Amino acid sequence: HSFSISESDQFARGILRLRRAVEEGIKTSDTTPSPERLCPEGSAFHNDTNCCHKLLEQGPCGELQQFYQVSKDSNYGICACMANADGCNKMIKTNRMILPGPNSKQCFLAFSQGPCQVGEWFILNLQSLQPECQKKLCSSEKNGTDTKVSTPTSPPETDVFDFTMKDQCYKTFTQGPCPAGQYVQFVGTLSPYPKCFRKAPPTCFSISSIGTSAGLPCTAGHKLLFFFNCQSDEIFQHFERVATLIIMPHAMVTGALKGMVALVTGGASGLGRATVERFLRQGSKVVICDIPASNGVELATELGKDSSIFCPTDVSQEKDVQAALSVCKEKFGKLDIVVNCAGIAGACKVYNFNKKQPHLLEEFQKMIDINTVGTFNVIRLSVGLMGDNKPNEDGQRGVIVNIASVSAFEGQQGQAAYTASKAAIVGMTLPISRDLASTGIRVNTIAPGLFKTPMLMACPEKVQKSLAAAVPFPSRLGFPEELAHLVEVIVLNPMMNGETVRLDGALRMQSK
Numbered sequence: 001h002s003f004s005i006s007e008s009d010q011f012a013r014g015i016l017r018l019r020r021a022v023e024e025g026i027k028t029s030d031t032t033p034s035p036e037r038l039c040p041e042g043s044a045f046h047n048d049t050n051c052c053h054k055l056l057e058q059g060p061c062g063e064l065q066q067f068y069q070v071s072k073d074s075n076y077g078i079c080a081c082m083a084n085a086d087g088c089n090k091m092i093k094t095n096r097m098i099l100p101g102p103n104s105k106q107c108f109l110a111f112s113q114g115p116c117q118v119g120e121w122f123i124l125n126l127q128s129l130q131p132e133c134q135k136k137l138c139s140s141e142k143n144g145t146d147t148k149v150s151t152p153t154s155p156p157e158t159d160v161f162d163f164t165m166k167d168q169c170y171k172t173f174t175q176g177p178c179p180a181g182q183y184v185q186f187v188g189t190l191s192p193y194p195k196c197f198r199k200a201p202p203t204c205f206s207i208s209s210i211g212t213s214a215g216l217p218c219t220a221g222h223k224l225l226f227f228f229n230c231q232s233d234e235i236f237q238h239f240e241r242v243a244t245l246i247i248m249p250h251a252m253v254t255g256a257l258k259g260m261v262a263l264v265t266g267g268a269s270g271l272g273r274a275t276v277e278r279f280l281r282q283g284s285k286v287v288i289c290d291i292p293a294s295n296g297v298e299l300a301t302e303l304g305k306d307s308s309i310f311c312p313t314d315v316s317q318e319k320d321v322q323a324a325l326s327v328c329k330e331k332f333g334k335l336d337i338v339v340n341c342a343g344i345a346g347a348c349k350v351y352n353f354n355k356k357q358p359h360l361l362e363e364f365q366k367m368i369d370i371n372t373v374g375t376f377n378v379i380r381l382s383v384g385l386m387g388d389n390k391p392n393e394d395g396q397r398g399v400i401v402n403i404a405s406v407s408a409f410e411g412q413q414g415q416a417a418y419t420a421s422k423a424a425i426v427g428m429t430l431p432i433s434r435d436l437a438s439t440g441i442r443v444n445t446i447a448p449g450l451f452k453t454p455m456l457m458a459c460p461e462k463v464q465k466s467l468a469a470a471v472p473f474p475s476r477l478g479f480p481e482e483l484a485h486l487v488e489v490i491v492l493n494p495m496m497n498g499e500t501v502r503l504d505g506a507l508r509m510q511s512k
């Protein structure tokens, strides 16, 4: 028999089959290449595992997929070869060490599958080059003749960084170079040398690409997705889902909005902020409108002054919106997209029979003022600027996306004001789209269900849980990024006009 094994990503399995065949005494033809030679370019065969292992960038450890760990207070390091090749479950054990120092013993936390279990401390002994595993943490007691025994109270932080992408940080959810549950930050230019944090540092952010398991804390074969900004736990939870789902098409960066200019109200928080970040990732410029007390200034600085700008705006005020539009024109020259995310919520019954107190009229008016009048105000003023755009081949000059709520259809108890304010947005969508049709401006509305944003997080935790449990599938709160994805889809689909779309996991809200 001769075997022809393609160099696909199934290569590892192919080799195992070949080996088994050889063991079973089936003769291979003379032309059958050796397993070593079957390894695709960029990988190397390893006898310990019977697999081809992908090669990483040459790091200080040599040829296989490796991690290099250096203790906080010395140059002592260990190379742990833990290439877990596709289709191959075995780990290559640690077999090399770089110990450029005197005879020494030192404690390390095993953070990858090396000779010790993850989470165990081990002592490196230069003479034997064999680590001893210790169930306990290192103490300050002297261990052996030579002395340098660190007493880490937290896992050692590496101080060598090298990675292709910009600073980023995410929580490890599988056993990677940092223990699960800790945050990892990659910095630098060449290879995956991590820094482990117990908590995310205050600002850690940035790339937007899909990585693979190679060298990253994700199980082999899984894809790992990096998002912009990982300041909040929401994003980390998102990562966990990505790891289990393997792919997340809605997070792909396509550059589809390149060259466009967008104005997002309520852009400093929650759904608005996710939309701002997505738009920037997809190549557009963004004017972030939010109230002066928001963190819009810091956000725009963090996201980049060339492509974003914050305008302090109360959407219900004509002069504020005019000022934001002037800034938009001055800085970016035009306006293509408006997303009306600004909004407030609250809960108050129409009459409190215990206190004999009616719903405050000002409260009702304020809700309508911001949610409804604000949305209308931004639309009526911004279409003037959009109308100046040169129409595209479809005659389109701009797109408006409003954010209402499923409350517009199923308002809960205490939601008279909020529901009225959102139902009005749904109601105005069609007539405004008709008003603007001849100018080539589309208007659509999204009615979100329950999304994990500061607005909903303001509810008691018990309420959040019961609200999330009421969502049929997926039975959880939505991620702001999922809403932002729909905004982009609406912007990109030229036939989508005059419509309100629910995004709610089939939720139909109950009375309370």
Ligand SMILES: NC(=O)C1=CN([C@@H]2O[C@H](COP(=O)(O)OP(=O)(O)OC[C@H]3O[C@@H](n4cnc5c(N)ncnc54)[C@H](O)[C@@H]3O)[C@@H](O)[C@H]2O)C=CC1
Pocket (backbone or CB within 6 Å): 265, 266, 267, 268, 269, 270, 271, 272, 289, 290, 291, 294, 313, 314, 315, 316, 341, 342, 343, 344, 345, 370, 374, 403, 404, 405, 406, 447, 448, 449, 450, 451, 452, 453, 454, 455, 456
């Ligand atoms: N989070 C959720 O479950 C849902 C939210 N929505 C709607 O989505 C929109 C965004 O809400 P979230 O991101 O969840 O809340 P959020 O509270 O995180 O964000 C709302 C933003 O609007 C800003 N804002 C409030 N009043 C403003 C004003 N007068 N002018 C300009 N900006 C103002 C706030 O400062 C804040 O940054 C709101 O209209 C909300 O009603 C709808 C359905 C569900």
Ligand SMILES: C[C@]12CCC(=O)C=C1CC[C@@H]1[C@@H]2[C@@H](O)C[C@@]2(C)[C@H]1CC[C@]2(O)C(=O)C=O
Pocket (backbone or CB within 6 Å): 345, 346, 347, 405, 406, 407, 412, 414, 415, 418, 448, 449, 450, 451, 455, 456, 459, 460, 463
């Ligand atoms: C009324 C809710 C739930 C009960 C509570 O303790 C507090 C609330 C105030 C914020 C409301 C809550 C719920 O009705 C869902 C909405 C209306 C929330 C504000 C946004 C909200 O998530 C939404 O619009 C859902 O469609």
